[in-house]
Amino acid sequence: MSIAIKNVVKNFGSFSALNDVSVDVPSGELVALLGPSGCGKTTLLRIIAGLETPDTGNILFNGTDTTDRDVRERQVGFVFQHYALFRHMTVFENVAFGLRVRPRSTRPTDAEIHRRVHELLELVQLDWLADRYPPQLSGGQRQRIALARALAVEPKVLLLDEPFGALDAKVRKDLRRWLRRLHDELHITSVFVTHDQEEALEVADRIVVMNHGKVEQIGTPQEVYDKPASPFVYQFLGNVNLFHSRVNAGRASIADIELQIDSHHDTQDSAAFAYVRPHDIDIQKERGSQPAFEATVTYVHAIGPLVRLELQRADNTELIEAELTRERFRELDITEGARVFIQPRNVRVFLDQKSA
Structure with a gap:
């Protein structure tokens, strides 16, 4: 029926x-x-x-x-x-x-x-x-x-x-x-x-x-x-990190980095919001070749096979949630207070309708 x-x-x-x-x-x-x-x-x-x-x-x-x-x-x-x-x-x-x-x-x-x-x-x-x-x-x-x-x-x-x-x-x-x-x-x-x-x-x-x-x-x-x-x-639908952003010709700025995105190719210098799920926050101990911004680990919480981290951006604006496997967390060997570098993956951007 x-x-x-x-x-x-x-x-x-x-x-x-x-x-x-x-x-x-x-x-x-x-x-x-x-x-x-x-x-x-x-x-x-x-x-x-x-x-x-x-x-x-x-x-x-x-x-x-x-x-x-x-x-x-x-x-x-x-x-x-x-x-x-x-x-x-x-x-x-x-x-x-x-x-x-x-x-x-x-x-x-x-x-x-x-x-x-x-x-x-x-x-x-x-x-x-x-x-x-x-x-x-x-x-x-x-x-x-x-x-x-x-x-x-x-x-x-x-x-x-x-x-x-x-x-x-x-x-x-x-x-x-x-x-x-x-x-x-x-x-x-x-x-x-x-x-x-x-x-x-x-x-x-x-x-x-x-x-x-x-x-x-x-x-x-x-x-x-x-x-x-x-x-x-x-x-x-689940936890998400929200970043204030600007979009220009298919590139979005988040914190002090610029990322290529697969949308908004015709958009010219517009305010936007960028969304990244906690499991799409990649964490490195050293700054690599990929765009990354600095943050400090403020809280570590292990839940079953996962470890959830709270991080504060270096410019003290947005609090960031990240989710790692226990294996990855042990590999990084980081504790509260550690300085790390964040690489957002699978970023989804929506234009700020109020400023459009």
Whole structure:
């Protein structure tokens, strides 16, 4: 089932939740709506589900306009952050609920319901918990049961609203991998909302990055991470160093060095911002042949296989974050207070729109 979101606008009073949003979700894809709180991602998910109606714009399922269709006619499964399981029902009855409340004409037989529920519980690897009640389960188990319940009605589209947001980091990571494997098996068109960049990058086929009710960028995880379309996307997807810069004919000045960049070849002496990720900060103990500027190591913090450094530029302007492997850090043999030379790699430059 493909989903086409066409020019959707949604206001709540004077607040613009969605401002002319258009997104295409191909059939069978797992798409993440990613952005900070208040960016409009949950509102968009609720409009896809039919729980909210857009002020203007259309939602099409397989090319058919469903904008005014009731939620019950859309054949969507919905998984919420806080499980929304019935506490007084067993796991089995929770999963069976959507099948039992169907109109008599479309309701499966008890034998069919029994078969279908146990099939789903095996799929989510929790068949052995069929007779338990939700309060007896862990958070991760409850979320898997919630997903089984959403799948029981055989939805054409699966919608997940911050599905792992209430879980601790280890469980969240395990469930992310599990959801990806499950999706690869079922191929249900799925849209999930998250503010967790790592979650979106790890799980989704494509990511829709949203900010202030608008779409900033749509692309594969690799595209949005490696080629951010805007400063917002660059800063939202992981740590980044920001340098004030000037650009002239495809060259950018950062600190007291000049670098060749693969953009802005026609730009003449314009103010700009240069972005460099911490792992693209190369550190040398001596000034080499490549353009480099001087800095002092102010903080060293080892995290697992990585070492994070904070460095102060010699002119005391910007603080710089760098990320090294432990091997590289040992090779450099540097400590806090050491003077080093910095070579930025993979620099991405955006012109300063305020001065343009």
